[in-house]
Amino acid sequence: MRFPEDVPVLTDGVVTLRAHTADDVEPAYRMCQDPVMQQWTTIPVPYLREHAELFLTELIPSGWRENTMWAWAIEYEGRYAGTVDLRDGDGGVGEVGFAVGPEVRGKGVMPRALRLAVRHAFDGMGWTRVIWRAYVGNYASRRVAWKVGFHGLVTIPGGGNSRGVRKDEWVASVGRDDELEPNGNWWTVPVLENNGIRLRELRETDAQRVQEACGDERTQRWLTGMPSPYTLDDAAGFIASRPAAAASGEAVSWAIADAASDELLGNVSVFDLTNRIDRTKGEIGYWMHPDARGRKVMSTAVEMVIAHAFRPVEEGGLGRRRLVLKCADVNTASAHVAELNGFTLVSTERAADPRRDGSYDNLLTFDLLTTD
Ligand SMILES: CC(C)(COP(=O)(O)OP(=O)(O)OC[C@H]1O[C@@H](n2cnc3c(N)ncnc32)[C@H](O)[C@@H]1OP(=O)(O)O)[C@@H](O)C(=O)NCCC(=O)NCCS
Incomplete structure (x- = not known):
């Protein structure tokens, strides 16, 4: 192909993709000074003007001529706004x-x-498939890819190479027959308030309280899957994992906080939201910090979560039809939260809930339908 004559101009009326020109060198150079750019892409650091000149006036043209890379300048409101490129393409x-x-x-x-x-x-x-890759944590890029229909996201530990340092990497793709629209939900975590209780996103600064709550003897007894002992690193890891759970559509987790002090009192989550057999169900799980127990805080929190879970997706909710809640038959405090919120006991599985000492409790399942 000839450059720039054969570079196709593509537009949707708002954004135009066109061949790069020498005038783009200056704004491209400025864009690459941005710390966000340097953090999430493979550009050289420090980024010099000659890097921009080399990329725009030599590497991009030769990419088109030699059929190895197809890069367009992104034009928005009459100005260079950025660059998008396709690479490889062997076998489509x-x-x-x-x-x-x-x-x-x-x-x-x-x-x-x-x-x-x-x-x-x-x-x-x-082409039949386009692959997107980003370092783990680049949510702005992940959200762009999600909006355009990339799906099937996997994490490759050490898959990315950032100037010689291996980093964990996300990879997703979109196929020729796919809609270029979101595939699956990316949940938001709205702030919900009632009765002096605020549900909000978990934050890094909650780690100490999370550790105290999850390391507590009663939490450890009933939630056998929790690490034991439960360290501050475990707490930080749990908090850090929540945005990805929401982005993949699998779960939404809130910190239950005191509305006045904003201190974390507990956690409530709705999970199993991408259940393969029933995409309209959700399971509620929770734990409470020992110093906040016995005040009906969890019952209030679950009441707010139920309303949000049953609200249609178009209205900002989770669009659920059926919620379930499970606990050991001897965990009366937890069963009480379900009963207070109008759940119905629908099954008792015998010896189905393992304890750490090797014994098993019966497992109760409660459910609640939108029609209840
Ligand atoms: C990634 C990038 C191209 C996004 O471009 P953009 O034009 O701002 O894209 P959008 O307008 O769709 O906005 C990004 C979305 O991500 C969201 N977002 C940003 N940071 C986020 C975060 N930390 N967590 C969750 N969402 C985030 C924004 O809120 C926005 O969502 P919304 O439109 O639904 O509100 C831009 O941030 C960028 O150039 N980053 C540096 C280079 C880079 O990372 N390239 C990709 C390498 S894989």
Whole structure:
């Protein structure tokens, strides 16, 4: 192909993909000074003007000429906003990479640009699959990929290479016959308040309280799956894992906090939201810090969670039809939370809930339907 003559111009009326020009060197150089860019991409650090010149005026043109990389300038409101590129493509499968400057982020520019590039990979270049890769934690990139239909996300430990340092990597892909629209839910964690109780996202600063709550003897007794002893690292790991659980659609977790002090009192989650057989069910799980027990805080928290879980997805809820709650038959405090919230006891599984000493309790299942 000839550069720039054969570079297709792609537009959706708001964002245009076109060939890079020498005028793009300056804004590309400035974009690459951004610490976010340096953190999440493989650009050289420090990033010099000659890096931008080399990439835009030599590597990108030769990519088009030699059929190894197809990079477009992203134009938004008449200006260079960033770059999106396709690479590889052997056998009809290749990768995409992208970035936009800090001043245009959060305006939906990148999803538009990515959709144009992916559509072109399928319809103009005959590809069957496009792969997206990002370092674990790059939620802005993950959200762009999710908006454009990338799915089947997996984490490859050490899969990424950041200037010689291996990092964990997310990989997802989209196929030619897929809709370029979100596949599955990315849940938000709304703030819910009632009766002096606030449900909010968990934060790093909650780690100490989480450790105290989960290391407590009664929590340890009833939640056999919890690490034992439960360390501050376990708490930090739990908190850090929540955004990914929401992003994958699997679970939503809240910190139950005192509305006045915002101190963490406990945790409540709705999980199993991507159940393969029944996509309309959800399971409620919880634990409480020992100093907040016995005040009906959990019953109030679960009441708010039920309302949110039954609200339709279009109205910001979880769109559930059926909620379940499970606990050991001897865990009367937990059974009480279910009963107070109108759940019905529907089954008792015999010797189904393992204790750490090797014994088993009967496991109760309660459920609640939208029609109740
Ligand atoms: C990734 C990038 C291209 C996104 O571009 P953009 O035009 O801002 O994309 P969007 O307008 O869709 O906004 C990003 C979305 O991510 C969300 N987001 C940002 N940071 C987030 C975080 N830490 N957690 C969750 N969501 C986050 C934003 O709220 C926004 O969502 P919304 O539109 O639903 O509100 C841009 O941030 C960038 O250039 N980053 C540096 C380069 C890079 O990381 N490239 C990808 C390498 S794999």
